[in-house]
Amino acid sequence: MTTRTFAALGAALLLSTAAGHAAELVVYHGWSSPAEVAALNILKSGLEAKGDTWTDLAIPHDSGASVSLVNLVTGGNPPNVFMESNPGVYRDLMSQGLSLDLTPWYNDNGILAHLPDSIQKVIAVDGKIVKVPTALHIDGMVYYNLAVAQDAGVDPHGWADLDAMFADFDKIKAKGYIPLAIGGQQWQVGYLLHALTAAVAGPEIYSGVYGTDPTIETLDSAEFRASLEMLRKFQQNTDEGSVNRDWNVTTNMVITGKALMQIHGDWMKGEWYAAGKKPGVDFGCVNIPGTKALSVTVDAWGLLGGQPEDKTAGELDFASVVLDPSIQADFALAKGSTPVRLDAPAEKLDDCSKEVLGALGDVHKQVPNPHNTADEDWRTAIDIVSFNYWSDPNMTTDAAIEELKEQFDTILG
Amino acid sequence: MSVADVSLRRAGEVPVERAPRFPRKPKGISGRSIAIIVFLTICAAFFCVPLYIIITTSFKTMEQVREGAIFSLPAPFTLDAWWSAWDTACSGIRCDGLKVGFWNSMAILFPSLILSIALSSVTGYALALWNVRWANTFLFVLFICAFVPFQIIMIPLIILSSGLKVYGTIWGIAIVHAVLAMPFLTLVFRNYYKGIPQEIMSAAMMDSGSFWRVFVEIILPMSGNILIVVLILQITSIWNDFLLGLTFGGLGTQPMSVVLANVVITTTGEAAYNENMAAALLTAIPPLFIYFVLGKFFVQGITAGAIKG
Structure with a gap:
């Protein structure tokens, strides 16, 4: 100094x-x-x-x-x-x-x-x-309560991919914990989708949707469809109080041991620190299991x-x-x-x-947050469509993709 | 416009109160009255439940808030959140709490009040009692202006006020408040002064005939009721204003509502819900206080003239 x-x-x-x-x-x-x-x-x-x-x-x-x-x-x-x-x-x-x-x-x-x-x-x-x-x-990391993980007998670091993560959910529920706490607000769901697109579909597909020059073909790709389907799987595994819940309140559920983990931006760490908790002692953090790329804000x-x-x-x-x-x-x-x-x-x-x-x-494992690159109207449109998809369990992935393509034509076509 | 609706309704009640009392038959409990009571209870709960949560949360510790039981009573009961909201909450890197905004709001309130009331009362007086050329056209234009939303003219106003070298100062906010309030307030004053008997004006003209002397010595002393009405309207709207203070406030002159937003709003930062609730309540106290103290005069003022048919 x-x-x-x-x-x-x-x-x-x-x-x-x-x-x-x-x-x-x-x-x-x-x-x-x-x-x-x-x-x-x-x-x-x-x-x-x-x-x-x-x-x-x-x-x-x-x-x-x-x-x-x-x-x-x-x-x-x-x-x-x-x-x-x-x-x-x-x-x-x-x-x-x-x-x-x-x-x-x-x-x-x-x-x-x-x-x-x-x-x-x-x-x-x-x-x-x-x-x-x-x-x-x-934008998407797993923060989990170490005591809960130990009690439920799971190790988030051991999950090879998201399917392995979901496979453990019954074990966690059996112990009386909510496996995954998520705040169901539009912007949180929007962040979850782009983090999942980076994780599941990889950097090329990601930049085809969220980059500076998105293409309508990418929306039809099998990889992007897989990301949306993964989003649906997350939605099916939310707890009852998820609707319109702040991420802060959601983090507090994990801090107080009601839920095992939250997948959200890693600013969650601030809330853990504010509660006087230490990484490695009270909570653990790991990238989305099997992630192909990290979305960086x-x-x-x-x-x-x-x-x-x-x-x-x-x-x-x-x-x-x-x-x-x-x-x-x-x-x-x-x-x-x-x-x-x-x-x-x-x-x-x-x-x-x-x-x-x-x-x-690793230069190949990272993509920028869409706020930094994408057209603002297009980014907002993705948020809205994905949140409609999230909120309506009957909406099919096909319908969501169709709606995105319509928006794409209107905004960027 | 909602204020006018409320006052109209209130105005309608007053004659009933003054009417001679007739003994009323005691009513039994009918299905209708039960329905009304149930409906009113639901309405009251609609407002009271959130208020209950705000108040109880503000007295809790963050440890208790984290537990997530929002309906529970504070245990332990603490005033810490209130103190930190008032004294140490951060708005940007300045961590002096809401009191900074409170004093700024006070500093904004008085010039804005004086300026807006002076401007519109004189205009209303001229339009009502003097033969002003194009008076009706002018009135019509004012009437139309009352319906222009601020957001539409925000950017032009910024450019104008920066041309006048008042952008980012307390006077900038005061002038914009005065200008934006002028259409509605002028109409209120004009209608009130229209009710003054022509004889009074004729006598005043014989005695002096000076525009300002008549206004100061005769008209103003008769305006007590309407001044109270306008005062209450303006104090609440200036105190609760957010957008003007935010847009024209600039450095160090942010009103309490903006400081409140700075304290409460966070996107990726941690949230102290107890402090946020206390801060919101603190900001709401001044207008509530004004309503409790002056509310009675408000009804009187409205019924004494102005909007009364």
Whole structure:
């Protein structure tokens, strides 16, 4: 830490001659829960060590359309740094000359070599790198209660595929536990489907549905059909209270030992930590059994372009704080996420992050979250159709695929 | 419009209360009254059950909330969630609780109230009691404007207010509140002042004839009832407003409703349900308080003029 401070001081001294270089940055984000705030404070102190100041602007509404950010830009009051994944927003900013092309900065600092493949794909929009990735989450992971697993005599690490998992369900039910707790909300089901598509159908089919250039033929493929059928199997195995249940409440069912496990995004870890539980002691985590690929969510920052030199220098300070390997590890530990850098110091990581980073070393086993790549209307349409399919047990897979194809024609045809 | 409906209904009740009392025959319990009681009980439960859950949850510990029995009573009973909601809950990286938003809301409330009431009462007065050219056309335009949803003109308003250099300030919010409330409030004031006898105006014209003197010395002192009505309408709508505060608030001027949303809404973060419930209740207290204290005057004001047929 002291060497880092010295290095920062030295850098600050060097730079202070070049420019005034004490930029006040308005930082726009959507985080407010204790773990998220703890993580942000790590970035804030890193930024302040460089002589810049952090002015906070928090609006936690994940509307997908980034209305508040757009409003700020329209009002001539855009923040310097903003948490945003949607590529459409970056395209809008580019057209207004407010986007900062970070490609040279990434190349000069040799950062790309240390980022997993799926992250390299999502930080660029139309060929230019515009995002600074800060946290990595896996959209579908199995988090389970170790005590329940032991009592029921099952080992989630031993399941070779999802069928093996379902085969154990009777054993778990016999002990009086709910095998699988799932929150039946539209967005949760949508996340489950794309995580299952990555797991069951693999990366090619996944990008044919959720990628930048989806094709209607993919919707007809046997692999995608298998993913939908797997979704149906999940739906048939939900518990009674699943309808419209928050993922947090669902996680609490696993924490309190009513259910064995939950399959959802690995931000579940935050709720376990908030309850004072430890990985490896109270809970275990494992990727979806037999998964062909992991769907990766990247929370990323954008930097405002077309600014005076000192602001731009401050914004780049921010980027270098976010992508510092050691800060990455501290940040991930505080938030319950996984570092975006493969070279983050391993001794700081918990078991779950190690499992994730281990899997992400393989470039063929990862796909980006559709929020980062897919057309927003198309992504929403998939969510709606898959949730109708989920909610109506009589709807056939054929009908769901037909409906998806109709939507595809309307939106992208 | 719903407020007007309620007040109309209330207005209808008042004459009955004032009518001479006739002894009524005691009614026996009929099938009809049982049906009504059952229906009303169901209606009451519809609102009370969620409220019960909100209140009990706010006094529970997170350990108890995790157990998932939402109808159970708090054990142990604790005020911790209320304190943390007020004092330490995080809105962004600032963890000073809802009190920040409370004071911001107060700071927004007073300029917005003064500005909106001043603007619309003077306009209403001019339209009702003076010969203004195109008065009816103007009134018609205002009437139409009352039906334009804010969302349609949000972006133009942002551009206008940033042109006026008030975007992102408390005055920005106050001005937008005043402008958006103007159509409806002007109509309320105009209708109320229309009821003032022509003789009073004629006498006032003989005495002074000044637009402002008549307004300040004669009309305003007669406006007590309607001012209370408008005050209650405006306080509740400004306090409960979310979108204006969010859109025009900017840095450090976010009202309580926005801070509440910041505390409560989370997508991938952990949720402290007890704190969330306490925060929601805290935010609801001020308008409730206003209704309890001024509610009586509200009915009086409505019936004294204004919307009364």
